Amino acid sequence: MAYVAVKGGERAIEAAHAWLAEERRGDPALPELSLAQIEAQLGLAVDRVMAEGACHDRGLAALAIKQARGDLIEAAFLLRAYRTTLPRFGASLPVETEAMRVRRRISATYKELPGGQVLGPTFDYTHRLLDFALAAEGGVPASAPEAPAGELSMPRVTGLLAQEGLMAPEQPSEAEPRDLTREPLDFPAERPLRLQALARGDEGFLLSLGYSTQRGYGNAHPFVGEIRMGAVMVEFEPPELGFPIDLGEITVTECQMVNQFAGSKTEPPQFTRGYGLVFGQGERKAMTMALVDRALRAAELGEPVEAPAQDQEFVLYHCDNVEATGFVEHLKLPHYVDFQSELEKIRLLRREAGGE
């Protein structure tokens, strides 16, 4: 029998890409989605792609979502691959979330607190009933009532606890944190490095890990001290100027999770903090990041490290969905050389087992 090795990989790839483009566009009789529509109406998808793509650019995130046909992990990958080619001008100053122009701010630890509770645009307390009016292209909703401008100051809940000495103080450091995008992870990883990894980490993976700490894998006793979402100013200080300039505002979500801490030989019993901060409106991600951050502090707080969420190598090596999806999906690549060697090996072992 004649055998012709399969050729034409190049043509096959081109045909597949053409097919993909056709599928992406879908029925050409329907109007094409614009980036503005994605940015405006799929805003939470845009936020997630920016967070996991580690690049704040709503327009590019919308483009990535469109190009990825709504596959958000693929979109995050597109954005990452783009961001890595950008020149690096420097690092911004730390954003001041205390000075946030708040659109949402809630605390589960106090009924009332200075600055008040602001529900903001949330799914909380919506009844999850499919809204068929939306299916009929519901039109423009009535505008939400606007509250009079409240107290300007919204101090952080953790700050209130700290005044009483009940919140373990964070050690401020002027040291330049290591940069995850320039150096590989190294263990034990310092907290700034861990937070970088978590901020880029996959929401689903972190959600399940955070959940596991609530179910006994990690002995967490978390309270939502505060979640706040709104606009913060990004500032940059060019070395030649010597003073900071405003680059613009971005939306971020911050979660400070308050956790019980039994104390140790050197520390009195007090509350400790788990911290989450993500681009855009990403409350689930911020909360779960705060849970996992606290779990990862087990070693430094002298707690036993037993649960998956407390294990630095386990969490940090596996939370990145761009790395994870690449490696899982690489199993689609041909492996027939290795498989052939396994075939020969198994045949040999079976022959010898049968012969004995």
Add this chain to the structure above:
Amino acid sequence: MTALGYNFGYLDENTKRMIRRALLKAVAVPGHQVPFGAREMPLPYGWGTGGIAVTASVIGAGDRLKVIDQGADDTTNAVSIRRFFAKVAGVETTERTGEATIIQTRHRIPETRLREGQILVYQVPMPEPLFRLEPRVSETKRMHALADYGLMHVKLYEDIARHGHVAMSYNYPVLVGGRYLMSPSPIPAFDNPKMDRMPALQLFGAGREKRIYAVPPYTAVKSLDFEDHPFRPARADAPCALCGSRESYLDEVVVDDKGGRMFVCSDTDYCATRQTQREAAE
């Protein structure tokens, strides 16, 4: 800048310098894994990003690049990577092993003996040879520091006790320069002996795991074994159905659903060259 607006070789010069520094240290400490700040590439992690990063940092306008996957130049991922470099570096590509100055490979070493002046770049999924025995990088780092490879020897010994053979047929661990235990990447064990004292420089890139390592030319690379159970690589016991080779590594091709199969060379360039020579001789 290339036509696409990216730097020559896609990577920016800072990234190349960082990788180049890592490569030089990797050559200076044969078999030792050097961590590097791997970047996202336009291809997914696990699809050759480490090899691509190494090639991109090494390649120049005068190079001739060959890319193989499973020994073949025409497998889709090899085609895709070759196209990438043709696009971002504008270099000449070739399918001929002997004509290439850089050969990027996944899972095979070409059958044709490599020579001085060539660089073989391996795509590596898991650079740590001990990862199935000890998943913690902090632990395996310590083991490499102490050259404490007892875990691996115990694993091989247990295989022999249970099966009469080492049960690994690919990604078979090697000792480099008598010091470092190294993953040869998932090449079949059949290819391991080609690494030993190879005249070409061998570079290994693991993008997702962010490690680079190297074997300098003419360096001893020994597959782990025991005196009474020497390393024994296997190939299918058949000649290639196309070129008749009894030396090359073979792919098994299923030709029907009744158990019919044939064997052909996995190295497409080697096989094609032999077929041409045979036709010329006839």
Add this chain to the structure above:
Amino acid sequence: MSGLTPGFADPVPDAQAWFRALLEAMARPGRIQRVAALPQAPAPLAPAAAAVLLTLADAETPVWMDAGPGAEEWLRFHAGCPLVAEPGAAGFLLAAGAMPELAALDAGTEEEPHRSATLILQVAGLETGRGWRLTGPGIGTEHRLSVEGLPGGFLAAWAANGRRFPRGIDLVLCAGDRLAALPRTTRIEGAG
């Protein structure tokens, strides 16, 4: 700044060509490499040594050098690297004068032997085909290399460097536009 001479004429391909020369030098210890594209480095920097620094040094690599303020200014401008006063704190060292003591340089750790210094040493002359007999990784049987202008006691210091493996310093020897490398794995016998 007006007095500064240029670095690489065409930075991307020139750095690539020099890197390949370095890679080849490190992979085949004792073989002499040359590249046509030379930077216009101020004296006493040898063109090859200057090219090595331009190829490898940047803001992330602390460099120590003894070639004087002109050379320092040139390097800082073209590579943007921090210069350090303490040889032990440097990732790259350029010695135009007396060779720094190998034992005083950063040799890395057992776990991270790659975090070790590379010493770029300017010498009076490099010739192959005679002199030392070099063996080790990268060398088929043996390479011969003759080096002019090394300090007495070099061979003993080099042997001590090799005994620390995997820790150790790697050496790049430069004479004019020629370079050769000795990674820490290279063993030297005979007279240079």
